[in-house]
Amino acid sequence: MFDNLSDKLQRVFKNLRGEGKLTTENMEAALREIRVALLEADVHFKVVKQLIEAVKEKALGQEVLASLSPAQQVVKIVNEELIKTLGTHASRLRFANEPPTVIMIVGLQGSGKTTSSAKLARWLSKNQHAPLLVSVDVYRPAARDQLAVLAKQLALPIYIGTPEETKPLELAKSARREAVQTGRDVILIDTAGRLHIDDALMAELAELKETFQPTEILFVADAMTGQDAVKSAEQFHKQLGITGIILTKMDGDARGGAALSIRSITGQPLKYIGLGEKPDAFELFHPDRVANRILGMGDVLSLIEKVEETIDKKQAEEMQRKLIDNEFTLTDFRNQLKQIRKLGPIGDLMGMMPNLPGMGGGMMKELKNAKVDEKELNRVVAIIDSMTPKERENHMIINGSRRRRIAKGSGTSVEDVNNLLKQYTQARKMMKAFSGTLSGQGFLGKKLSKLGKLPSLGDLGNFKF
Template sequence: MFENLTERLSRTLKGLRGQGRLTEDNVKETLREVRMALLEADVALPVVKAFVDRVRERAVGQEVMQSLTPGQALVKVVNDELVGVMGEANDGLNLATTPPAVILMAGLQGSGKTTTVAKLSRWLKETQKKSVMVASCDIYRPAAIDQLQTLAGEVGAEFFPSEISQDPVDIAQGAIDRARKQHLDVVIIDTAGRLHIDEQMMGEIQRLHAAINPIETLFVVDSMTGQDAANTAKAFDDALPLTGVVLTKTDGDARGGAALSIRQITGKPIKFLGVGEKSGALELFHPDRVASRILGMGDVLTLVEEAERNIDKDKAEKLAKKLKKGKGFDLDDFREQMLQMNNMGGVAGLMDKLPGVAELPQAVKSQVNDKEIGRLIAIINSMTPKERSFPNVIKGSRKKRIANGSGTQIQDVNRLLKQFMQMQKMMKKMKGGGMAKMMRGLKGRMPPGMPF
């Protein structure tokens, strides 16, 4: 997400960072570029205009002009204003009510509503330790009810069965009663989507909202529709008292216009980002962290949180002990590291959060992708246990068999073995305190306060 905007803004602001002084002329030129970058990112015009006006007002004031590093001061102003546009801080879910807390999901057809219900269920179970029941009030699409039942089973949520012959209000009230009897914490109600906003749809969801009085009413919207996402959210908010927005498909949105427009146009906070298809691909929306990503400074905090949540600590500890004892790093270990990376959102998700990635040449970035990781895992899966433990035995005929078994070429097998050898050398350095030596060698590149 924000790939195009990040590249454009990073290039524009990079030239200012080292300047000893700023003038009205170079501030004007920079803001013209910023304005173009935001418009190309499909940010709504009123939002762009207000943003640029606020930055200009602060940029030509004493705050920036009299700074010892005016270029960096201007970058900070842009960062602060980006955070302001998106809402200052994360607005979490409000679950402070007598259980069960009811969450109503609304949105257009195809926005990823049902999938988001499952993702939110998993997030509530894993991070908030809540018990969850889900129910579908989509009486127009039998497949939606079946889909939700399947997804509920995958994420470990209770499923309340419903049929297309029932009234949506009866379904929702039945689910809430069942959850209350089972002493569950949260009920998430999935509603019917439409291809466009119409009176019948709005009438039905207004009736449903009035009957169950949810503590949270979340609007699910596809981020790839750009500023149209903000306009649709505004239309829904006019008819329904929304408490927040979930932006889906942000992993496929290189522009990011929706994230920068919604808060200003609707006045409603973005609460979550859908960052992939997997059930764990849901992130809390932190405006300060997103602003940092947009300016190419990465998002290390979210990266650390994802590592805490997704990395199998037992397997990581087992590998650490194995390396400490001097036992070799083999291809099974290499495969495990790639699987763990996939659990954290894949290479694309990691790169999006690493500082400085925006400045890498496009040719370098395009070489690193999740499809390549999948290919490497397939190659290792085609090997025998002996080959994984002792890669040196993999010669001509074995390479051919492995390539055929994984649907790849012998060159791909050679490339995997070369990458593995490089990783193996790095792992050897970690033996006997080598990790500390490596980190001390990197000290000059580390942020202040690191313990090495």
Template sequence: MAFEGLSERLQATMQRIKGKGKVTEQDIKTMMREVRLALLEADVNFKVVKKFVNTVSERALGSDVMQSLTPGQQVIKIVQDELTALMGGENSKINMSTKPPTVVMMVGLQGAGKTTTAGKLALLMRKKYNKKPLLVACDIYRPAAIQQLQTVGKQIDVPVYTEGDQVSPKEITENALKYAREEHLDFVIIDTAGRLHIDEALMNELVDVKEVSKPDEIMLVVDSMTGQDAVNVAESFDTTLDITGVTLTKLDGDTRGGAALSIRSVTDKPIKFIGMSEKLDGLELFHPERMASRILGMGDVLSLIEKAQQGVDETKAKELEQKMRTSSFTLDDFLEQLEQVKGLGSLDDLMNMIPGANKMKGMKNANMDPKQLDNVQAIIRSMTREERSNPDILNVSRKRRIAQGSGRSLQEVNRLMKQFGDMKKMMKQFTGGNKKGKKGKRASNPFQGMNLPF
């Protein structure tokens, strides 16, 4: 997961200063040393690190902080503000043409994920902005690039314009724009060729496509796994093409996050989108303030709400609430909820959006392996309809049959049934309106001791 190492280091550093009633100059120096190391380890450009540390130190040593009643929290707020500013300050929206079609030219090195990102962008524009997109296949060099774009277009039901690999990208672009106007398609995405490295031939071709298409947006697609090299790539493309924005791909992978924290500062061009999964709906608008909050362990409730609104059926949610209140929640309902949770994306990312979730006792040791969701689904689907509605009838022989049918062990079946029972008890606590136990004590954390599968 992106930023994991940086996040852990910064959170530990912030925690040491958070509760301090008085912050000294030495405290700030010690904290800034840790912050500097954390950023450098995350592969952030050293000039960016130096400027960031100097700015935070200067603000933290100001009289407003030193004389504050909560100086530790003030310093954390400064770090959060400066992290947000480092990544662009606020969300930068895509440039839309006042005279359709809007034209977006996707550029970048080979392997950065341009073709897939083009499809993701088309899907996002259709779903979020009700646009009618057209994908244009201008990568005539990479084997199977055209077929890949056609496959992506078919998956998301978006038309793909192609003239094969014997026509120049400049001519394909000209004809594609005519086609888009004739068919009243208002959002054209041009998938251009990439190279393994930057060369003159590549840049000349991209300049030709730019002159013909007069794009509203020149979107540089950068693989965030490349770290500091991503910044050098961004500078090169910007010098020749004057890019308008950046999309970072593979931010859900094992990347240190240095590119996201460096690119804006070095190129002065905004990060507009981030790829958070391999799925075609895995492209998100980039919100610097939300990312800063996540890095510092403060959660990202707004993104979590947006994900939930997109992925959860409101009518079914109300039905589920009623079932919880009447204790009629079944394994079928549980299975449906698991499928909706899987649709929201990475489980670790979802947990990072909940403020303080990583510090909750019951969640701290929760098993976040997504494979466990698949195992749970296999077990439940191996049950009969009667067993899913009334799990109390499950005896040893039935459980053995379910284990064999799902390819899981008897212990896993027993564990799931215990977890389901614990969950129903938890729901009863939350929906029954009684937050106190029999002797007037507050009920214990319902997650405590549960080896949750999600």
């Protein structure tokens, strides 16, 4: 996410830090590079112009040029202006005074509208709400079937409708009746999409809006389409009056032009972002955290939230004790791998870490691009599962004949078993050292040490199965 833009901006700031003294000339040169980086990231030209003018006005003041760390001051100014461009603060959903709250999900076909509806329903159910899904796409039966399948997978309630209900308005009205009868406080209406905006689509959406007076109308856009997503959002807002935006496929968008442009152009906040295909790959959009990530400062708060949400606290504390007491066994190692797998791709987690002092940009980039093959993880788990309880408790007893037996039982080779044991020994040493280091380092150290989960990430960046 934003990788290309982040790399270019960090190069600009590195060059600024290398200047003996910050002058108007080298500041102008840096601003030109920032402008080019933003335009190449497919940010709307009007947004680029506004942002550069705002940065220039503040950065060329005597206070900045004469300060002890002028380059750092410039980074601070760019960070502040990026946050303003993205939306200053997280924009949360509004709810009706009297339930059920009606939320319309709109957008063009193929933007991820139906999947986002299911993800939003899951997010609401995890945040003390009781949502009801309904698809009113009467033109594509497959779209309604897709939502029904997703609802079943996520154990979410959905109003399917009857064969007689052939109009969007009829389906939505029946869904509202069911929500009232079953005590559901939010109705998510997944509306029909088109390959392009047309009068029939807008008339249908306007009718739904007039009838239900939705608290929110969320426009779903594909981040990969860049300025096309921004134009579509602008047109929908002019004709329908959207209240917020969900940007999908953000995990695959290395440029970030849509995210940086869409609020300034439409005037409406970016509320959620989709970061992958999995149901939990859906987050509230935090402008300040995203600005920090763009500038290489990481997103530690999101990382902590993700760990807290995914990892069992009691197991984490027990793991921390074992690491300190040097009781970390192969069983624990297997459990660690399983729990890390729940956190998502290692590259995504490393992307939330700030660029640490002493770690070169190349090393951080390598860690952020780390890929852990699901099949390889399964193979490691299979090898450990093929060991006896005594072998898992004490890896030192695993001699040549035992290794051959384990390899045969797991469908792997003796070399694979040898590699695993070697990596386990290295990971054990590294995790113990990392655990001890974290326990004395401020807020993040205390938080992560208490959770006891991230030690193994340091090793997985270099893990070879």
